[in-house]
Amino acid sequence: MKKLRLDQRHVPLAATLVVCVLLYVLTGFQYPSFFSPLVLADLFSDNARLGIAALGSTFVILSGGIDLSVASVMALATMFMAAAVERFHLHPAIAIVFTLLVGSGVGYLNGALIHFFDLPPFLVTLATLFLARGCCFLISMSPVAAESPFFQSFGEAGLHLGTITLHLGTIVFAGVAIACIYAAHFTRFGRTVYAMGGNEQAARLMGLPVGKTKILVYVFGGLTAALAGIMAMANIPSGDPLNYLGQELDVIAAVVIGGTVLTGGVGYLAGTVLGVLILGIMQDFITFGNRDAAWTQITTGLLLFVFVAMQTILSRWKPRARNSIVGRPLLPSPGTPGEG
Amino acid sequence: MSEQNTLEYAATAPAFGRLHLWGKLLWPALALAILLAIDGICIRGFFSVSIVQGRLTGTLVDIFRYGAPVTVLSVGMTFVLATGGVDLSVGAIMALAGAIAAKAAMPASLNGMGMSPGAGIAIALLVSVLAGMWNGMSVAWLGMQPIVATLVLMVAGRGIARLCIGAANVPLSGTIWTALHNPHLTLPTAPIIVLVVAIIAGLLTRATSIGLFIEALGGNPVASRYAGVRVGLITFMVYVFCGLCAGIAGIISSADVMIANASSTGMYMELDAILAVVIGGTALTGGRFSLIGSLIGALLIQTLQTTLIYKVPIQQTLVIKAIVVLAVCLLQSAEFRRKSVAVCARIGLSRTRKAAAQVAS
Numbered sequence: 001m002k003k004l005r006l007d008q009r010h011v012p013l014a015a016t017l018v019v020c021v022l023l024y025v026l027t028g029f030q031y032p033s034f035f036s037p038l039v040l041a042d043l044f045s046d047n048a049r050l051g052i053a054a055l056g057s058t059f060v061i062l063s064g065g066i067d068l069s070v071a072s073v074m075a076l077a078t079m080f081m082a083a084a085v086e087r088f089h090l091h092p093a094i095a096i097v098f099t100l101l102v103g104s105g106v107g108y109l110n111g112a113l114i115h116f117f118d119l120p121p122f123l124v125t126l127a128t129l130f131l132a133r134g135c136c137f138l139i140s141m142s143p144v145a146a147e148s149p150f151f152q153s154f155g156e157a158g159l160h161l162g163t164i165t166l167h168l169g170t171i172v173f174a175g176v177a178i179a180c181i182y183a184a185h186f187t188r189f190g191r192t193v194y195a196m197g198g199n200e201q202a203a204r205l206m207g208l209p210v211g212k213t214k215i216l217v218y219v220f221g222g223l224t225a226a227l228a229g230i231m232a233m234a235n236i237p238s239g240d241p242l243n244y245l246g247q248e249l250d251v252i253a254a255v256v257i258g259g260t261v262l263t264g265g266v267g268y269l270a271g272t273v274l275g276v277l278i279l280g281i282m283q284d285f286i287t288f289g290n291r292d293a294a295w296t297q298i299t300t301g302l303l304l305f306v307f308v309a310m311q312t313i314l315s316r317w318k319p320r321a322r323n324s325i326v327g328r329p330l331l332p333s334p335g336t337p338g339e340g
Numbered sequence: 341m342s343e344q345n346t347l348e349y350a351a352t353a354p355a356f357g358r359l360h361l362w363g364k365l366l367w368p369a370l371a372l373a374i375l376l377a378i379d380g381i382c383i384r385g386f387f388s389v390s391i392v393q394g395r396l397t398g399t400l401v402d403i404f405r406y407g408a409p410v411t412v413l414s415v416g417m418t419f420v421l422a423t424g425g426v427d428l429s430v431g432a433i434m435a436l437a438g439a440i441a442a443k444a445a446m447p448a449s450l451n452g453m454g455m456s457p458g459a460g461i462a463i464a465l466l467v468s469v470l471a472g473m474w475n476g477m478s479v480a481w482l483g484m485q486p487i488v489a490t491l492v493l494m495v496a497g498r499g500i501a502r503l504c505i506g507a508a509n510v511p512l513s514g515t516i517w518t519a520l521h522n523p524h525l526t527l528p529t530a531p532i533i534v535l536v537v538a539i540i541a542g543l544l545t546r547a548t549s550i551g552l553f554i555e556a557l558g559g560n561p562v563a564s565r566y567a568g569v570r571v572g573l574i575t576f577m578v579y580v581f582c583g584l585c586a587g588i589a590g591i592i593s594s595a596d597v598m599i600a601n602a603s604s605t606g607m608y609m610e611l612d613a614i615l616a617v618v619i620g621g622t623a624l625t626g627g628r629f630s631l632i633g634s635l636i637g638a639l640l641i642q643t644l645q646t647t648l649i650y651k652v653p654i655q656q657t658l659v660i661k662a663i664v665v666l667a668v669c670l671l672q673s674a675e676f677r678r679k680s681v682a683v684c685a686r687i688g689l690s691r692t693r694k695a696a697a698q699v700a701s
Contacts, residue, residue, distance in 0.1 A: 066487070113666065116679070117669075117670060117673045117675045117676045117679070118673060118674075119670070119673055122426070122487075122624065123614075123618065123624065123665065124666070124669065126611055126615075126665060127663075127665035129662075130611075130658040130659070130661045130665065131659060131663075133655075133658050134655070134656055134657070134659030134660075134661070134662060135659065137653070137655035137658065138656055138659065141655065245607070246607070249491065249494060252491065253491070262485055262487060262488050263485060293502070293507075294499040294502035294602075296499070297495050297498055297499025298496045298499035298503070300495050300496070300499075301493065301495040301496025301497075301499065302492075304488070304492050305478070305492045308484050308485075308488045308489070308492070309478075309482055309484065312482055312483050312484055
């Protein structure tokens with residue numbers, strides 16, 4: 001019987017899964033067409049952008065930091081791509097490489113400032129939020145369209161399985177998700193991230209490469225944000241300096257709803273995928289019913305509140321819980337990293 | 341015995357704190373002075389203030405006037421940061437306050453509530469206090485982390501605002517709005533309101549022991565609780581006050597343009613307010629605050645914005661702002677100072693080598 005019991009640290013993940021399935025079934029009963037595989041495929045491809053960025057952000061949050069610059073970096077990526085193709089007539093494939101470099105560069109800037117000068121992640125990534133957004137406006141004050149046949153094929157590419165098409169975005173999202181889950185639970189890097197999120201001092205004393213990992217985590221965050229921006233170009237091949245304004249909140253919300261605790265050290269990458277799906281299904285529920293888009297924000301806020309309240313209460317249950325800090329003691333031991 | 345010690349500490353701590361803070365105030369004040377000096381040299385007539393049609397006009401007046409929302413936000417934010425928390429929802433509460441005020445004053449035929457504009461503003465302020473209470477409740481009693489607890493309203497607040505007035509601009513009218521916007525007075529109204537709020541906040545915290553309690557619980561909440569400070573209540577009140585300040589800021593900035601808008605009002609304002617407070621020498625980790633520092637910080641941000649508008653489009657000022665944030669952070673970072681001293685020493689400047697030796701010892 002012991003094996004069937006739910007481990008305490010899997011409770012948030014289980015709750016996320018239950019909510020995700022419930023929402024899916026509920027929406028399906030409300031709008032029967034929702035159950036069609038076409039809609040399901042669209043659910044993934046529509047949310048691929050948010051998902052890719054959220055997966056990168058999950059590592060940052062797991063390591064005990066936060067990245068506010070995600071949405072701005074996404075916008076910068078689209079602007080940079082569009083400008084490189086349109087103004088400098090680069091081949092889009094080369095432009096993609098440069099864009100990924102720009103994203104990682106912003107990430108490196110974040111990580112280096114946070115690590116070398118011991119600055120609060122909140123303020124540093126706030127500065128890069130302004131910086132990346134400002135750079136968008138430096139490139140162009142108005143939207144730039146990238147007219148290239150490459151983008152057309154980019155948008156149409158995908159795996160055709162009978163009636164449904166798995167778009168390129170979905171495939172990349174799935175690839176990134178699998179790579180992230182592998183990196184988090186089966187590599188030294190992942191274990192270091194969990195360890196330093198749980199207790200940075202202890203991780204350093206254990207001899208783990210905390211500094212290097214911290215910088216890598218932010219570089220990865222920037223890289224995935226840029227990748228997310230590039231994937232968005234498949235749908236709309238243009239860059240707009242006002243794109244994704246305020247979407248850093250959606251990214252953080254997806255991660256938190258996925259069961260990752262904002263103080264770091266606790267959470268699952270698979271949870272983030274579920275969190276993104278929950279937000280996506282909710283969005284569909286609201287658009288299917290022709291409701292005011294404002295409801296998306298309100299329900300996102302409510303879900304966020306419910307999940308965080310649940311996490312807080314759960315962490316207080318712990319018999320050995322230390323006071324004040326949410327979920328700190330739930331550090332997975334390095335030998336058995338996340339069986340989930 | 342222990343009571344006497346506490347009393348002695350209570351008597352000396354604020355004085356010591358103030359002494360310490362004056363040193364910290366030097367940098368933001370100096371930065372503001374340098375910026376103003378550059379403006380005075382480079383921009384013709386920057387300091388000229390005249391009375392046109394009975395109203396005081398000039399660039400300096402504009403800085404005070406358009407800087408009013410961020411200044412009043414930074415007053416509320418100072419106390420929140422001093423407790424070691426943060427309030428991300430102020431921008432959304434601003435939008436909410438403007439939306440509620442507009443909705444309440446709209447005639448019933450337009451889905452409004454048909455109240456007088458004054459009553460609308462009163463209800464808007466009440467709602468922002470309620471929003472602050474929600475934040476305070478989540479942080480103080482549910483024990484949520486401040487970033488997430490206020491993130492909830494940051495996301496949902498704008499949604500509620502949009503539900504009230506939709507996505508479009510709603511024009512505001514009525515004598516009270518005109519009085520806030522452009523009164524027939526020599527002085528603009530908004531800075532006066534801000535000044536009153538700041539003075540009340542200053543008196544409440546520094547003339548009573550509330551300020552000391554806030555700093556105590558920011559320094560060490562557990563120790564303060566054992567010392568008999570009502571940690572929960574004070575945390576709660578701090579967020580309520582921050583909500584009220586956000587509401588006032590929302591009304592002022594809606595009156596600036598005579599329009600209520602659910603998405604543009606207060607966009608990224610929370611970040612400006614946090615920045616102003618941090619520039620003013622209040623650390624994000626809590627435990628010590630300077631209200632005057634925050635006011636200087638807010639003025640610095642607004643002056644920078646006003647200066648840059650002369651040269652570059654408003655959107656591109658974000659790049660400069662980013663550089664300022666980083667510069668301020670680096671200046672306040674002990675690690676940066678230590679490293680830069682070490683680098684200077686390596687280059688071989690003898691005076692800094694001495695300083696490095698001192699730091700090392």
